[in-house]
Amino acid sequence: MKDSADLPVFRTEGITKVYATGAVEVRALDGVDLELFTGELAVLLGPSGSGKSTLLNILGGLDHVTDGRVWFRDLELTDLGDRGLTRYRRDHVGFVFQFYNLVPSLTARENVQLVTDVARDPMPADEALALVGLHARMDHFPSEMSGGEQQRVAIARAIAKRPEILLCDEPTGALDSQTGIQVLEALRQINDRFGTTTVVITHNAEIRRMAHRVIYFQDGRISRVERNDHRIAPSEISW
Protein backbone atom coordinates (compact mmCIF):
# COMPACT_ATOMS: atom_id res chain seq x y z
CA MET A 1 0.00 0.00 0.00
CA LYS A 2 1.06 3.58 -0.56
CA ASP A 3 1.69 6.38 1.99
CA SER A 4 -1.91 7.40 1.87
CA ALA A 5 -2.76 3.95 3.21
CA ASP A 6 -4.04 5.20 6.53
CA LEU A 7 -6.56 7.58 5.02
CA PRO A 8 -9.99 6.05 5.30
CA VAL A 9 -11.86 5.87 2.03
CA PHE A 10 -14.96 4.58 3.75
CA ARG A 11 -16.14 4.93 7.30
CA THR A 12 -19.31 3.38 8.59
CA GLU A 13 -20.85 4.06 11.96
CA GLY A 14 -23.37 1.65 13.42
CA ILE A 15 -24.99 0.68 10.16
CA THR A 16 -28.09 -1.41 10.34
CA LYS A 17 -30.14 -2.76 7.50
CA VAL A 18 -33.50 -4.34 8.10
CA TYR A 19 -35.46 -5.94 5.29
CA ALA A 20 -39.16 -6.26 6.00
CA THR A 21 -40.83 -8.86 3.83
CA GLY A 22 -44.45 -9.08 4.92
CA ALA A 23 -44.51 -9.81 8.63
CA VAL A 24 -40.94 -11.10 8.67
CA GLU A 25 -38.03 -8.79 9.46
CA VAL A 26 -34.49 -9.74 8.48
CA ARG A 27 -31.69 -7.83 10.15
CA ALA A 28 -29.11 -8.11 7.37
CA LEU A 29 -26.68 -5.71 9.08
CA ASP A 30 -26.72 -5.15 12.79
CA GLY A 31 -24.42 -2.29 13.83
CA VAL A 32 -21.40 -2.37 11.53
CA ASP A 33 -18.49 -0.02 12.26
CA LEU A 34 -15.80 -0.26 9.64
CA GLU A 35 -13.02 1.73 8.03
CA LEU A 36 -11.55 0.86 4.65
CA PHE A 37 -8.31 2.53 3.61
CA THR A 38 -6.89 4.03 0.47
CA GLY A 39 -5.24 1.42 -1.70
CA GLU A 40 -6.17 -1.58 0.37
CA LEU A 41 -7.44 -4.87 -0.94
CA ALA A 42 -9.94 -6.22 1.58
CA VAL A 43 -11.60 -9.62 1.42
CA LEU A 44 -14.98 -10.14 3.08
CA LEU A 45 -15.69 -13.66 4.30
CA GLY A 46 -18.62 -15.16 6.16
CA PRO A 47 -21.49 -17.60 5.88
CA SER A 48 -24.28 -17.16 3.39
CA GLY A 49 -26.71 -14.54 4.65
CA SER A 50 -24.23 -12.88 7.02
CA GLY A 51 -24.60 -9.46 5.36
CA LYS A 52 -21.59 -9.15 3.04
CA SER A 53 -23.48 -8.22 -0.13
CA THR A 54 -25.74 -5.89 1.80
CA LEU A 55 -22.69 -4.00 3.04
CA LEU A 56 -21.11 -3.91 -0.41
CA ASN A 57 -24.31 -2.56 -1.94
CA ILE A 58 -24.50 0.18 0.68
CA LEU A 59 -20.84 1.17 0.15
CA GLY A 60 -21.49 1.23 -3.59
CA GLY A 61 -24.54 3.48 -3.26
CA LEU A 62 -26.88 0.80 -4.56
CA ASP A 63 -28.87 0.53 -1.35
CA HIS A 64 -29.86 2.62 1.68
CA VAL A 65 -29.21 1.93 5.34
CA THR A 66 -32.02 1.57 7.85
CA ASP A 67 -29.89 3.25 10.51
CA GLY A 68 -26.32 4.48 10.98
CA ARG A 69 -24.02 6.59 8.82
CA VAL A 70 -21.61 5.99 5.91
CA TRP A 71 -18.95 8.31 4.54
CA PHE A 72 -16.93 8.12 1.35
CA ARG A 73 -14.06 10.42 2.28
CA ASP A 74 -15.89 13.66 3.29
CA LEU A 75 -19.07 12.81 1.47
CA GLU A 76 -21.79 11.38 3.67
CA LEU A 77 -23.54 8.80 1.52
CA THR A 78 -26.34 8.47 4.03
CA ASP A 79 -27.23 12.13 3.30
CA LEU A 80 -27.66 11.55 -0.42
CA GLY A 81 -30.85 10.93 -2.32
CA ASP A 82 -31.08 8.70 -5.38
CA ARG A 83 -29.66 11.31 -7.74
CA GLY A 84 -26.69 11.99 -5.49
CA LEU A 85 -26.02 8.28 -5.16
CA THR A 86 -26.21 7.83 -8.93
CA ARG A 87 -23.61 10.58 -9.38
CA TYR A 88 -21.42 9.08 -6.64
CA ARG A 89 -21.53 5.64 -8.31
CA ARG A 90 -20.83 7.06 -11.74
CA ASP A 91 -17.85 9.13 -10.62
CA HIS A 92 -16.18 6.88 -8.07
CA VAL A 93 -17.23 3.22 -8.08
CA GLY A 94 -16.54 0.23 -10.30
CA PHE A 95 -18.58 -2.95 -9.77
CA VAL A 96 -17.76 -6.55 -10.64
CA PHE A 97 -20.41 -9.21 -10.03
CA GLN A 98 -20.41 -12.99 -10.24
CA PHE A 99 -22.16 -12.91 -13.61
CA TYR A 100 -20.47 -10.70 -16.09
CA ASN A 101 -23.48 -8.85 -17.53
CA LEU A 102 -21.82 -8.27 -20.88
CA VAL A 103 -23.91 -7.31 -23.89
CA PRO A 104 -23.77 -10.45 -26.09
CA SER A 105 -24.07 -8.60 -29.40
CA LEU A 106 -21.08 -6.34 -28.66
CA THR A 107 -17.37 -7.18 -28.81
CA ALA A 108 -15.12 -6.91 -25.77
CA ARG A 109 -13.99 -3.47 -26.90
CA GLU A 110 -17.55 -2.27 -27.51
CA ASN A 111 -18.68 -3.55 -24.10
CA VAL A 112 -15.97 -1.44 -22.46
CA GLN A 113 -16.79 1.54 -24.69
CA LEU A 114 -20.31 1.58 -23.29
CA VAL A 115 -18.67 2.99 -20.16
CA THR A 116 -15.83 5.00 -21.68
CA ASP A 117 -18.29 6.87 -23.91
CA VAL A 118 -20.01 8.39 -20.87
CA ALA A 119 -17.27 8.61 -18.21
CA ARG A 120 -15.54 11.88 -17.25
CA ASP A 121 -11.89 10.91 -17.69
CA PRO A 122 -11.79 7.35 -18.97
CA MET A 123 -8.83 5.40 -20.26
CA PRO A 124 -9.18 4.10 -23.81
CA ALA A 125 -11.07 0.78 -23.95
CA ASP A 126 -8.04 -0.90 -25.54
CA GLU A 127 -5.84 0.15 -22.63
CA ALA A 128 -8.32 -1.20 -20.06
CA LEU A 129 -8.51 -4.52 -21.93
CA ALA A 130 -4.73 -4.71 -22.20
CA LEU A 131 -4.46 -4.20 -18.43
CA VAL A 132 -6.46 -7.37 -17.83
CA GLY A 133 -4.43 -9.32 -20.39
CA LEU A 134 -6.96 -9.27 -23.21
CA HIS A 135 -5.00 -7.45 -25.93
CA ALA A 136 -5.62 -10.33 -28.29
CA ARG A 137 -9.34 -10.62 -27.58
CA MET A 138 -10.64 -7.09 -28.13
CA ASP A 139 -12.73 -7.94 -31.16
CA HIS A 140 -14.19 -11.14 -29.76
CA PHE A 141 -17.80 -11.47 -28.73
CA PRO A 142 -18.65 -12.78 -25.23
CA SER A 143 -19.75 -16.14 -26.68
CA GLU A 144 -16.25 -16.56 -28.11
CA MET A 145 -14.56 -16.13 -24.73
CA SER A 146 -14.09 -18.31 -21.63
CA GLY A 147 -15.81 -17.38 -18.37
CA GLY A 148 -12.54 -15.98 -17.02
CA GLU A 149 -12.02 -13.88 -20.12
CA GLN A 150 -15.57 -12.55 -19.93
CA GLN A 151 -15.05 -11.66 -16.30
CA ARG A 152 -11.85 -9.83 -17.24
CA VAL A 153 -13.83 -7.84 -19.82
CA ALA A 154 -16.22 -6.97 -16.97
CA ILE A 155 -13.22 -5.86 -14.87
CA ALA A 156 -11.87 -3.79 -17.78
CA ARG A 157 -15.30 -2.18 -18.09
CA ALA A 158 -15.32 -1.44 -14.33
CA ILE A 159 -11.84 0.11 -14.24
CA ALA A 160 -11.93 2.01 -17.55
CA LYS A 161 -13.47 5.02 -15.84
CA ARG A 162 -10.55 5.02 -13.34
CA PRO A 163 -12.68 4.50 -10.24
CA GLU A 164 -11.17 5.01 -6.79
CA ILE A 165 -13.10 2.00 -5.55
CA LEU A 166 -13.67 -1.43 -7.03
CA LEU A 167 -16.39 -3.51 -5.38
CA CYS A 168 -16.43 -7.19 -6.36
CA ASP A 169 -19.19 -9.57 -5.29
CA GLU A 170 -18.08 -13.19 -5.88
CA PRO A 171 -15.96 -12.31 -8.92
CA THR A 172 -14.66 -15.87 -9.23
CA GLY A 173 -17.85 -17.61 -8.07
CA ALA A 174 -18.63 -19.05 -11.50
CA LEU A 175 -15.04 -19.92 -12.47
CA ASP A 176 -12.70 -22.89 -12.24
CA SER A 177 -9.39 -22.42 -10.49
CA GLN A 178 -7.29 -21.60 -13.53
CA THR A 179 -9.57 -18.91 -14.90
CA GLY A 180 -10.37 -17.71 -11.38
CA ILE A 181 -6.68 -17.08 -10.75
CA GLN A 182 -6.42 -15.02 -13.93
CA VAL A 183 -9.27 -12.87 -12.67
CA LEU A 184 -7.61 -12.46 -9.27
CA GLU A 185 -4.35 -11.53 -10.98
CA ALA A 186 -6.17 -8.80 -12.89
CA LEU A 187 -7.66 -7.46 -9.63
CA ARG A 188 -4.32 -7.59 -7.87
CA GLN A 189 -2.56 -5.82 -10.71
CA ILE A 190 -5.08 -2.98 -10.76
CA ASN A 191 -4.84 -2.61 -6.99
CA ASP A 192 -1.01 -2.52 -7.12
CA ARG A 193 -0.76 -0.24 -10.10
CA PHE A 194 -3.48 2.32 -9.43
CA GLY A 195 -4.00 1.98 -5.69
CA THR A 196 -7.68 1.32 -6.33
CA THR A 197 -9.31 0.41 -3.03
CA THR A 198 -10.67 -3.05 -3.75
CA VAL A 199 -13.26 -5.03 -1.79
CA VAL A 200 -13.81 -8.67 -2.70
CA ILE A 201 -16.59 -10.87 -1.36
CA THR A 202 -15.85 -14.56 -1.72
CA HIS A 203 -16.84 -17.98 -0.44
CA ASN A 204 -13.36 -19.27 -1.24
CA ALA A 205 -11.48 -18.70 2.01
CA GLU A 206 -8.10 -19.26 0.31
CA ILE A 207 -8.54 -15.94 -1.52
CA ARG A 208 -8.10 -14.16 1.82
CA ARG A 209 -4.37 -14.86 1.53
CA MET A 210 -3.93 -12.23 -1.21
CA ALA A 211 -5.65 -9.49 0.84
CA HIS A 212 -4.16 -6.75 2.96
CA ARG A 213 -7.01 -7.31 5.41
CA VAL A 214 -9.68 -9.94 5.90
CA ILE A 215 -13.02 -8.95 7.39
CA TYR A 216 -15.19 -11.74 8.76
CA PHE A 217 -18.96 -11.44 8.99
CA GLN A 218 -21.36 -13.35 11.19
CA ASP A 219 -25.07 -12.60 11.63
CA GLY A 220 -24.89 -9.08 10.24
CA ARG A 221 -21.87 -8.09 12.31
CA ILE A 222 -18.13 -8.01 11.87
CA SER A 223 -16.83 -10.83 14.01
CA ARG A 224 -13.11 -10.46 13.33
CA VAL A 225 -10.59 -8.46 11.28
CA GLU A 226 -7.19 -9.89 10.35
CA ARG A 227 -4.22 -8.16 8.77
CA ASN A 228 -2.06 -10.22 6.43
CA ASP A 229 1.64 -9.87 7.05
CA HIS A 230 2.49 -12.27 4.25
CA ARG A 231 0.27 -11.79 1.26
CA ILE A 232 0.60 -14.34 -1.47
CA ALA A 233 0.27 -13.95 -5.23
CA PRO A 234 -2.95 -15.20 -6.85
CA SER A 235 -0.92 -17.87 -8.67
CA GLU A 236 -0.01 -19.38 -5.29
CA ILE A 237 -3.63 -19.73 -4.22
CA SER A 238 -4.85 -23.31 -4.24
CA TRP A 239 -8.54 -23.69 -4.94
Ligand SMILES: Nc1ncnc2c1ncn2[C@@H]1O[C@H](COP(=O)(O)OP(=O)(O)OP(=O)(O)O)[C@@H](O)[C@H]1O
Ligand atom coordinates in the same frame (compact mmCIF):
# COMPACT_ATOMS: atom_id res chain seq x y z
N1 LIG B 1 -33.82 -7.51 -0.93
C1 LIG B 1 -33.91 -8.27 0.15
N2 LIG B 1 -35.11 -8.50 0.73
C2 LIG B 1 -35.21 -9.26 1.85
N3 LIG B 1 -34.17 -9.85 2.48
C3 LIG B 1 -32.96 -9.66 1.94
C4 LIG B 1 -32.77 -8.88 0.76
N4 LIG B 1 -31.44 -8.86 0.47
C5 LIG B 1 -30.84 -9.61 1.42
N5 LIG B 1 -31.74 -10.08 2.30
C6 LIG B 1 -31.46 -10.90 3.49
O1 LIG B 1 -30.47 -10.25 4.24
C7 LIG B 1 -29.55 -11.19 4.81
C8 LIG B 1 -28.13 -10.82 4.39
O2 LIG B 1 -28.02 -11.04 2.98
P1 LIG B 1 -26.67 -10.79 2.17
O3 LIG B 1 -26.99 -11.05 0.75
O4 LIG B 1 -26.12 -9.48 2.53
O5 LIG B 1 -25.72 -11.93 2.76
P2 LIG B 1 -24.35 -12.47 2.18
O6 LIG B 1 -23.44 -12.64 3.35
O7 LIG B 1 -23.89 -11.63 1.06
O8 LIG B 1 -24.78 -13.90 1.64
P3 LIG B 1 -24.22 -14.76 0.40
O9 LIG B 1 -22.83 -15.14 0.80
O10 LIG B 1 -25.15 -15.93 0.33
O11 LIG B 1 -24.28 -13.88 -0.81
C9 LIG B 1 -30.01 -12.56 4.34
O12 LIG B 1 -30.77 -13.14 5.35
C10 LIG B 1 -30.85 -12.24 3.12
O13 LIG B 1 -31.83 -13.22 2.93
